Amino acid sequence: MMCLLAFQLQSHPKYQLVMMANRDEAYGRPTAPANFWSDYPDILAGRDLEQMGTWLGINTQGKVAALTNYRDFALPQTGKFSRGHIVSSYLQSNLSAHDFMEQLHTHREDYAGCNVLVGSAEEMFYYSNIEQSIQQLPNGTHGLSNALLNTPWPKVDKTKALLAEYLQQVETIDRDILFGMMQRAERFPTELLPDTGVGEDLESLLSSIFIASKDYGTRCTTVLTIDQENHVEFEERTYEKGAFITAQKFSFHIEKPAHS
Template sequence: MCLLAFQLQKHPKYKLIMMANRDEAYNRPTTPADFWSDYPDILAGRDLEQMGTWLGINKQGKIAALTNHRDFSLPETGGQSRGHIVSSYLQSNETPEDFLEQLHNSKNEYSGFNVLVGSSEELYYYSNIEQKTEHLKNGTHGLSNAFMNTPWPKTEAVKKLLCDYAESTNEIDVDVLFNMMQRAERFPSEQLPDTGVGGELESMLSSIFIASKEYGTRCTTVLLVDSEDQVYFEERTFKNGVFATAQKFSFTIENPTA
């Protein structure tokens, strides 16, 4: 996944409002979001190459999401699939702190990543590039392929869109959130980071919703958890940049966990 924004414990009705785009090669095999047959408590999409995922929630309310860290000046490390980090947390009985401590000990087994773990009550962030854990404050946050709240233009844009909208209404319209995540305009080159991919590719990757010949936004996910522990999860998938399908799920968290 390459971009997410979320608001934690700030809205009068929703403990968590999250929206996310997964950007990936169009030919990478993936299944749409569903409860997994081998782990029926987990709701997530699935990468069929490595059998991991980029964002998910389980029936006990554990939440995890991951983005890759993009900086081609850094050496490649590790050969393990980063998607297994998300699925491992959702399968585990560990606290976020214990899980991230163990992950820190195996940080070099993976290429650069950012991971978010916890629940709608509290969330923790870890990057194996920064090598530190952060207990996130309540409020609005954004994450792309740098560190948490790094002010890349599209990260700042989705944070502001989400914050302004959430402050304006007691009822969240998921269509409004999806529209935020489907903005395809690129940002001016002078505002962009230099991650080592070259100016043309940096520009293509600068938009919130990415569409190119072979790579782009494969799905957008909206996750809501309200004050009564009611979960709404919707994933909209795209084929070569064009809307294809939608998967919608609602359930009540069982035995909520922090």
């Protein structure tokens, strides 16, 4: 489940929120591309067709949620429920972001290790059932992979730096540039990488921002922006084995800004 995202919150004159994210997953796992869901028409997200959850989404009220797995093979990898249900549950719920995180904390043992972001363009909260601390995030640029938020893995530091530097320079975003940032396939030196229990070769494969291998890799990249007028632009580009397949673009005005 989605392995890398970087986002900037309330730090740009035009955009309240800018988020770019790669979902890395086995190519064989059935997935629906981003769309408004037929069973929950106010939710815009891709969908895991195995468990019917998602990794990143937004609803028409402006609630935003995203999820990554926590990678440490010394920890148990099983939970009673699919982690992708956390994102869809928040987007369906009437709870505030903080109250939702309190509820998630209560049920933290139902899920294998994960990192969760929920909130809106106004405010964002982070929780990991590994760290077990609910945090309201300060404005600025943040990055998340398969460790705790802002853990200095090379690809996390790189995507944060690329995003922050670019947003300092431009008034209006060129989304192709953000997608380009998330397609960088170079691996980082072994001595800079974490040891998450997967072995040196796999650690190296997973070190790149964009991943492509025989059976596993970056399945899609999403760029989400919410501007100061609460206008949403959402674009998803899907890939298989490193090759571009298709793109979905959506834009809408938030019906009523979410109060987290």
